[in-house]
Amino acid sequence: MTDTGLPPLPVPFLALMEEVLPPDLRDACLASFSQEKPTSLRLNPLKGDPDETRRELESAGFDPVPVSWYPLAFTVDGERRRALTESPPFREGRIYIQSLSSMTAPLALAPEPGETVLDLAAAPGGKTAMMAAMMENRGRLSAVEAVRGRFFRMKANLDHQGATMVRTYLTDGRSVGRKCPEMFDRVLLDAPCSSEARFTRLNPESWAHWSPRKVEEAARKQRGLIRSALEALRPGGLLLYCTCSFSPEENELIVNDVLRRDGDNLRVCAVDLPLPNRRPGLTRWKGKELHPDLARAVRILPDRLMDGFFLCLIRKSSD
Numbered sequence: 118m119t120d121t122g123l124p125p126l127p128v129p130f131l132a133l134m135e136e137v138l139p140p141d142l143r144d145a146c147l148a149s150f151s152q153e154k155p156t157s158l159r160l161n162p163l164k165g166d167p168d169e170t171r172r173e174l175e176s177a178g179f180d181p182v183p184v185s186w187y188p189l190a191f192t193v194d195g196e197r198r199r200a201l202t203e204s205p206p207f208r209e210g211r212i213y214i215q216s217l218s219s220m221t222a223p224l225a226l227a228p229e230p231g232e233t234v235l236d237l238a239a240a241p242g243g244k245t246a247m248m249a250a251m252m253e254n255r256g257r258l259s260a261v262e263a264v265r266g267r268f269f270r271m272k273a274n275l276d277h278q279g280a281t282m283v284r285t286y287l288t289d290g291r292s293v294g295r296k297c298p299e300m301f302d303r304v305l306l307d308a309p310c311s312s313e314a315r316f317t318r319l320n321p322e323s324w325a326h327w328s329p330r331k332v333e334e335a336a337r338k339q340r341g342l343i344r345s346a347l348e349a350l351r352p353g354g355l356l357l358y359c360t361c362s363f364s365p366e367e368n369e370l371i372v373n374d375v376l377r378r379d380g381d382n383l384r385v386c387a388v389d390l391p392l393p394n395r396r397p398g399l400t401r402w403k404g405k406e407l408h409p410d411l412a413r414a415v416r417i418l419p420d421r422l423m424d425g426f427f428l429c430l431i432r433k434s435s436d
């Protein structure tokens with residue numbers, strides 16, 4: 118037990134945070150692991166008029182607070198979460214409860230109606246459904262998931278959200294690049310990861326399965342998935358790689374690996390998201406210089422509203 122009376126975070130994790138967090142923000146970031154965040158939600162235009170849904174939430178006393186960088190996102194008091202899940206807008210799929218960090222990935226990739234898009238690690242489908250809404254259910258959106266139980270949960274979620282354009286595939290994402298080379302305009306790889314950004318001292322179970330070895334296992338899978346994602350991307354297309362982990366081994370080092378192998382054909386692009394808590398990706402780790410383009414990757418630092426997140430937008434050259 119520590120000052121707050123809450124269980125302490127694991128020591129190796131705290132050592133990692135010491136290295137990856139900017140010194141001036143370290144205390145505030147670490148304090149966020151002890152705080153209950155508000156519940157965030159996204160209005161779903163595929164199932165109802167967003168203005169009407171927002172007014173309905175207001176009339177029901179949820180006091181939705183707008184999020185400055187995304188007009189369809191709101192937060193409500195965390196104590197109202199249960200009531201929210203029992204409300205008609207939630208039951209009818211007109212809102213989706215989703216972390217704010219999670220919403221940044223589709224926004225950074227910015228799929229457009231009519232495009233051909235791949236979500237390579239998609240369950241439970243929150244980002245897939247958001248992309249279907251951004252694409253107005255027009256074009257082609259393929260969602261791949263390797264774990265059977267999660268796959269069927271995703272299908273039910275997509276159905277509930279009115280994401281009718283999505284084709285779902287129960288398969289290993291590492292095989293997709295080979296089967297569908299250069300097919301997609303945009304690819305989202307929200308990679309399976311060690312989920313370090315989900316840790317909360319309010320629930321020690323959140324890190325029960327974590328260890329530095331798990332990070333290495335996740336990194337191995339991520340290396341296979343990113344290669345498949347790049348193979349599936351058409352020349353000139355965009356890949357968004359993201360995780361909810363802090364470990365550079367799962368983030369910058371994964372991208373560094375593909376940039377070193379195929380740097381002439383890949384370029385890291387700037388992500389246009391006005392978040393106050395974003396910082397550049399690392400360009401140096403454990404005494405090793407990384408590809409300088411990684412400064413254009415984004416580390417979202419945890420705060421009282423958002424979980425930590427990593428985003429990297431990569432364009433494949435068109436020739």
Ligand SMILES: C[S@@+](CC[C@H](N)C(=O)[O-])C[C@H]1O[C@@H](n2cnc3c(N)ncnc32)[C@H](O)[C@@H]1O
Nearest residue numbers: 238239240241242243244263264289290307309
């Ligand atoms: C971070 S979660 C995705 C969350 C999802 N994008 C969302 O926002 O709802 C990563 C997913 O990848 C799945 N996964 C793990 N290994 C995979 C593989 N080899 N191919 C495809 N999906 C995989 C996991 O089961 C998990 O559902």
